[in-house]
Amino acid sequence: MTHTLLPLAYAGPISHWVPICKQQPILWEVEDFYQKQTYRNRMEIHAANGKLMMSIPIQHLGYDGHQKYKDVQIANEFPWRRNHWLSLKTAYQSSPFFEYYEDDIAPLYQDRFESLLSFNIQVMKKICELLQIQAPQETTKTYLKDSPHHDLRHLIDAKNTKATSTAFEYTQVFSDKNGFIPDLSILDLLFNNGPETVPLLQSQ
Numbered sequence: 001m002t003h004t005l006l007p008l009a010y011a012g013p014i015s016h017w018v019p020i021c022k023q024q025p026i027l028w029e030v031e032d033f034y035q036k037q038t039y040r041n042r043m044e045i046h047a048a049n050g051k052l053m054m055s056i057p058i059q060h061l062g063y064d065g066h067q068k069y070k071d072v073q074i075a076n077e078f079p080w081r082r083n084h085w086l087s088l089k090t091a092y093q094s095s096p097f098f099e100y101y102e103d104d105i106a107p108l109y110q111d112r113f114e115s116l117l118s119f120n121i122q123v124m125k126k127i128c129e130l131l132q133i134q135a136p137q138e139t140t141k142t143y144l145k146d147s148p149h150h151d152l153r154h155l156i157d158a159k160n161t162k163a164t165s166t167a168f169e170y171t172q173v174f175s176d177k178n179g180f181i182p183d184l185s186i187l188d189l190l191f192n193n194g195p196e197t198v199p200l201l202q203s204q
Contacts, residue, residue: 003027003138005149007156008069008120009039010056011127013183014201015155020128021201026136029153030117031143033066034058038156040069041116043084043185047091050178053158054084058116072116085109088187095173097194101130105187127186131198168200 003025009016016039020026034040041056057075074080085106092098108126113119128135147153169180172192189197 003149005029005140005147005151005153006136007032007038007040007153008117008124009156010041010043010120011123011185011187013039013044013155014186014189015183016152017186017189018201018204019152020136021131021133021198023133026138027149028136028139029143030070030139031141032069032153033143034069034072035156037158039158040072040120040156042158043187044158045088045091045185046172046174046178046181046188047087048174048177050174051181051184052087052091054087056080056084056116056119070115070117073114074116074119076112076114081109081112092173092187092191095191098191100194101190104130127190130190133198168204170200 004019005027006016006019006029008028008030041058043054045052045054057078057080059073059075088105089098089102104126108119108123113122125135169182170189170193172178172180172184172188175181186197189200193200
């Protein structure tokens with residue numbers, strides 16, 4: 001069976017969630033090397049002044065070399081969990097559904113995670129639970145540069161401007177001020193559209 005090969009991001013932009021919400025067979029890429037400036041440790045939300053990028057600090061290697069994504073550790077000496085949660089509350093507390101989901105998402109920023117991959121897995125599972133869809137479980141066992149699956153690993157690049165799977169627009173909290181900002185974190189769509197999130201993505 002051919003799967004959709006997806007990178008496992010920090011919550012993940014909306015474009016990552018289209019195949020998930022369509023319940024396509026998903027294979028998470030977890031054997032790749034960690035790279036900077038990707039959605040593995042970044043989330044983009046719509047704040048009062050426009051797009052806001054939130055980044056999870058990581059422990060860098062003390063030498064020149066590559067480390068696999070699954071081996072990356074979070075730099076928890078920085079107060080990133082508090083800062084990210086406050087940013088989410090400030091941006092979305094006036095959205096239609098933030099209050100509805102707040103108590104489910106808050107614990108993700110209260111528990112301490114050492115592994116970036118482990119944290120991202122828990123975030124993904126929680127979002128799937130809130131969307132009432134099955135969380136994909138399958139992961140890669142080896143890294144293949146040329147995969148036989150439908151390869152969407154390029155979507156992990158935060159500089160990628162070719163993500164066009166969010167052709168639809170929806171009302172965002174600050175869209176009157178900043179205009180519509182496409183392909184933000186799935187949380188932006190969830191807080192603004194609630195139960196309509198899955199039908200919206202399934203229609204894409």
